[in-house]
Amino acid sequence: MDLGEYRRDYVKDGLSRKDLVADPMQQFSHWFAQALELSRNDAVSMPDPTAVVVATVGENGMPSQRTVLLKFYDTRGFVFYTNYGSRKAREIAGNPQTSLIFVWLEMERQVRVCGRATKVGVAESTKYILSRPKESQMSAWVSSQSKPLTSRQALLQKLDEMKRKIGEGKVPIPSFWGGFRVEPQEIEFWQGGSSRLHDRFQYVKKEGLWQPPVRLAP
Numbered sequence: 001m002d003l004g005e006y007r008r009d010y011v012k013d014g015l016s017r018k019d020l021v022a023d024p025m026q027q028f029s030h031w032f033a034q035a036l037e038l039s040r041n042d043a044v045s046m047p048d049p050t051a052v053v054v055a056t057v058g059e060n061g062m063p064s065q066r067t068v069l070l071k072f073y074d075t076r077g078f079v080f081y082t083n084y085g086s087r088k089a090r091e092i093a094g095n096p097q098t099s100l101i102f103v104w105l106e107m108e109r110q111v112r113v114c115g116r117a118t119k120v121g122v123a124e125s126t127k128y129i130l131s132r133p134k135e136s137q138m139s140a141w142v143s144s145q146s147k148p149l150t151s152r153q154a155l156l157q158k159l160d161e162m163k164r165k166i167g168e169g170k171v172p173i174p175s176f177w178g179g180f181r182v183e184p185q186e187i188e189f190w191q192g193g194s195s196r197l198h199d200r201f202q203y204v205k206k207e208g209l210w211q212p213p214v215r216l217a218p
Contacts, residue, residue, distance in 0.1 A: 010108045010192025015199035020213050024187040024203035025075050028111060031189070032073075035104050046106045054080065054182075055099040056091035064091065070102075071128060077183040078113060079120060081128060083145035084176050090146075092117045098182050108192030115184040125178035137171040138162045193218065 021027050035049035050070045057063050066088060072079040078100060082089055092098060100113040119125075129137060142158040149155060184205070191199040198218035204211050 009194055010196075010198065011194050012108045013191055014193060015189065015191035015201065017201070017213065017215070020189070020201060022210065022212070023075075024184070024189075024210060024213070025073075027189060027203075028073070028187065031104075031107075031109060031111065032102075035102075035107060035109075038104075038106060044106055046104070049102075049104060051102075052078070052080070053101045053103070054088060055101070056088050057095050057097070058087075058091050059094050064088075071179070077115060077181045079124075079179050079181045081125070081177070081179045083140065083143070084119075084178060085147075086145040088146075089180070092180060098180075100182055110188075110190040112186075112188040112190070113182060113184045114186040115182045117180045117182045120179035120181050122178070126173055128179060129173055129177065134171060135159075135163075138166065140174050140177045141171070188216070189213075 021030070032049065035046070038044050039046045039049050048069070051067050052070050053065050053067050055063055055065045064087065068080040068082065068088075070078055071081055096116045096118065098115060098117040100115075102111040104110070129140070138159060142155060142162055186202065186204050188200060188202045193199055196218060200216040200218055201213040202216050203213050
């Protein structure tokens, strides 16, 4: 299928240096707040601004990506949760250098993050796990993430068995499930531009300090 003629122009907004603040995490907060606000607008189709693609690299050098949900962020970095036996977790254990990308097409924006991923503390993971709906907590137990599965029915049967076993009781905290925090060393803000002349600004951290943003060619 030739898609060479399938295109659209990006004309919603522009991005200049005067629009940016010195701290890229504050800049992210500004854009993220706008994305959240837009997602609550019933007239706009923007289902989940917390969705973020996580890219890791396997021991054979092959990169892999998957979409997860951002669950927390602050000046230390961006946090998502997973099974520590999953492919992404195994690859992070072998190579903690990780990349994230937020794509907000409705705003014609992207944010790209490069940094080092580390496990969050047990207390932080436990707090989040306990905030999840009970069935979601049980799902963490019944799914051996990234491993082969005979059928969906087998998975649902395991969930039903656990529901009967737990009853009205509390779901145990799994030691094999928790968070990763990606501590950014590089953050790029991308705003779509007319005639493919997009606006790109890159922040880089050196010796623990964020350097002034640099405009990149589109």
